[in-house]
Amino acid sequence: MAIQFSSIKRSMLLIVLIVTTLALLIAFTINTYSQVQHYRDSLIERSVAYARVTAFNALSSVVFDDNETETQRLRSLRSTSFVEHVHIYKLDEVTGDLNFFASYNRRGLAPIPAKYASINSLGEPRIVADYLEVAEPIQLDNSVVGYVYLRSSMSELEAFVQRSIMLAVIVTLGTLILAALLTIRMRKTITSPLDRMVEVIQQVAREKDYSLRLPTSHLQEVDSVSHAFNIMLNRIQQHITRQEKAEQEASSLASELEQQVSQRTQALKEANSELLKTLEQLHLYQSQLVESEKMASLGDMVAGIAHEVNTPIGLSVTASTLLQDKLHLMQEKFSAKRISTQEFERFLNDCDENLAIIYRNVNRAADLITAFKQVAVDQSSEVDRQILVVDFMQDVLLSIKPRLKDSTNFPIHIHCDPTLRIETKPGPLNQILSHLITNSMVHGFDHRQQGEVNITIAIDTDKRLEIVYEDNGAGVPIDIRRRIFDPFVTSKRGSGGSGLGMHLVYNLVTQVLKGNIHFFSEQEQGVEFVVRFPVTILPPAKSDEPPSAEAQG
Numbered sequence: 001m002a003i004q005f006s007s008i009k010r011s012m013l014l015i016v017l018i019v020t021t022l023a024l025l026i027a028f029t030i031n032t033y034s035q036v037q038h039y040r041d042s043l044i045e046r047s048v049a050y051a052r053v054t055a056f057n058a059l060s061s062v063v064f065d066d067n068e069t070e071t072q073r074l075r076s077l078r079s080t081s082f083v084e085h086v087h088i089y090k091l092d093e094v095t096g097d098l099n100f101f102a103s104y105n106r107r108g109l110a111p112i113p114a115k116y117a118s119i120n121s122l123g124e125p126r127i128v129a130d131y132l133e134v135a136e137p138i139q140l141d142n143s144v145v146g147y148v149y150l151r152s153s154m155s156e157l158e159a160f161v162q163r164s165i166m167l168a169v170i171v172t173l174g175t176l177i178l179a180a181l182l183t184i185r186m187r188k189t190i191t192s193p194l195d196r197m198v199e200v201i202q203q204v205a206r207e208k209d210y211s212l213r214l215p216t217s218h219l220q221e222v223d224s225v226s227h228a229f230n231i232m233l234n235r236i237q238q239h240i241t242r243q244e245k246a247e248q249e250a251s252s253l254a255s256e257l258e259q260q261v262s263q264r265t266q267a268l269k270e271a272n273s274e275l276l277k278t279l280e281q282l283h284l285y286q287s288q289l290v291e292s293e294k295m296a297s298l299g300d301m302v303a304g305i306a307h308e309v310n311t312p313i314g315l316s317v318t319a320s321t322l323l324q325d326k327l328h329l330m331q332e333k334f335s336a337k338r339i340s341t342q343e344f345e346r347f348l349n350d351c352d353e354n355l356a357i358i359y360r361n362v363n364r365a366a367d368l369i370t371a372f373k374q375v376a377v378d379q380s381s382e383v384d385r386q387i388l389v390v391d392f393m394q395d396v397l398l399s400i401k402p403r404l405k406d407s408t409n410f411p412i413h414i415h416c417d418p419t420l421r422i423e424t425k426p427g428p429l430n431q432i433l434s435h436l437i438t439n440s441m442v443h444g445f446d447h448r449q450q451g452e453v454n455i456t457i458a459i460d461t462d463k464r465l466e467i468v469y470e471d472n473g474a475g476v477p478i479d480i481r482r483r484i485f486d487p488f489v490t491s492k493r494g495s496g497g498s499g500l501g502m503h504l505v506y507n508l509v510t511q512v513l514k515g516n517i518h519f520f521s522e523q524e525q526g527v528e529f530v531v532r533f534p535v536t537i538l539p540p541a542k543s544d545e546p547p548s549a550e551a552q553g
Helices: 008-063 067-079 119-123 155-207 220-278 280-289 298-335 341-376 389-399 426-444 501-512
Strands: 083-091 098-105 126-128 131-140 143-153 385-388 412-416 421-424 453-459 464-471 516-521 527-534 536-538 550-552
Touching (some): 008 067, 008 098, 008 131, 008 155, 067 098, 389 412, 389 426, 389 453, 426 464, 426 501, 426 527, 501 516
Parallel strands (some): 412 453
Antiparallel strands (some): 412 550, 453 464, 464 527, 516 527
16 A cells, blocks of 8 residues: 655645635634624614604604605605615504505616505514515504505615625635745745755765754754754764774774684694694594594593593602612612611612502503503404393393492392393493493492492384483582593592593494483482493293393392
8 A cells, every 4th residue: 555645835735724714714704694684683773763754754644644745755765775665554544444645666666566464464574585674553642543664675785795705705815815825935934944854864865974964943843853863863973983993893803813713723733733643653543532422622532641641650750760769879878888777678668669659550551541442442343142131231240240339238120021132242232331330339329328220121112222221329410411421521530530431331332332322310319321222132042931020230
């Protein structure tokens, strides 16, 4: 639907003309009606007055029956332009009938019939068509001896009405013309500032030159609009200036940032080149340690390895250096034959302590390297083997029994179909379960007097083996939940934990067994691991007896 636009100039002129016309029409209508009524009443009064005067003058003529005198007297009415006809009727004393006595007819008018029948009803003036008629009795000593009938013309009233209407039309037209001229003048006074305002606004919109300003106006409302619009233009100009300045600064910063990125990229390339040279010996392990969803970077991995391995090696080097210094000192004293028994005994004790430190830290480094090799080693050579799941679980529990806590206070429950037989890689599966159980014992039940582990094994709807591992231990701290499968993430840093166990579990599940693992934990609510991986389901062997579906370790 198209929008209909109207002009202020046209609307203003139209409104003024309509209001003026209505006001004049109402005023002239009321005034003309009032004057016409007044003129009409005046005409009626004059007609009644002439009728009474004529009746008074005709009394003597009627009494003495002198109609000629009365006729002469009536001719004096020629000076009155509105009296058209006058009849004088004499009342017969015997019969009571009216007789025509005398009359007057204005020059140029034909006589009119006598009004015997209607004379009694004309006691009040009556207007008929374009004339007025009235009757007045001729009285002598309170007795009626005759009547005067007078008819006057209404042409004066019609002429007066026509003059009034003509005057009203002339005055109305003159007033409208004057109002139109004044409105046009006032319209120019009002619309000229608006036109200048529109011109400036269009120029701003067309050229986007926000430095322009609207001129001041002698009209308060227009000046207020101009002032407000100028404030808006000023703010827009300031905003654009700030924006241009910000864009220049952003461009400059982008250029500097690009230069810094280029420099840092070059530095990173050089660092990577040096790092690649350093990691040539670990090339065989990289493919297993780098897992796209869980590894932060190869640099973090190397930093973790260096930190874990350097600590025991550093201690070993320190202890061996100290032992070497003491040995050199003892050799010098031996050559000089100045060794006392106490010094030799103290030397032996120091050797024993330093060798113990070296032994412990070398073993620690060896264990770390073994764990690291276990994470990275390629286990794809592991062949599939048929296993009865219940027996396999018992073997797993038996193999890690030395690392388990008291089975009375920390029982392990196995929930599984006793006839479930599958074909899979038992080695990785053994390592996965061993690490999960050891994790519960070392971390979940640390500083606790009792705890419980539940392992549920079944075949899911996708024909995969599903292992649900749960314990009611301390749970995993919130700061390491998201990184639990990352390497070197542990809550036992400095207490013997390497942080490679859960990373090994993740790699074994996803890379060796081609499955997936999900983890759930709440603080003080234990943990839950759900492991799913494809297996070959075998029919139960005939020798498999259906013992209890729940085994306990």
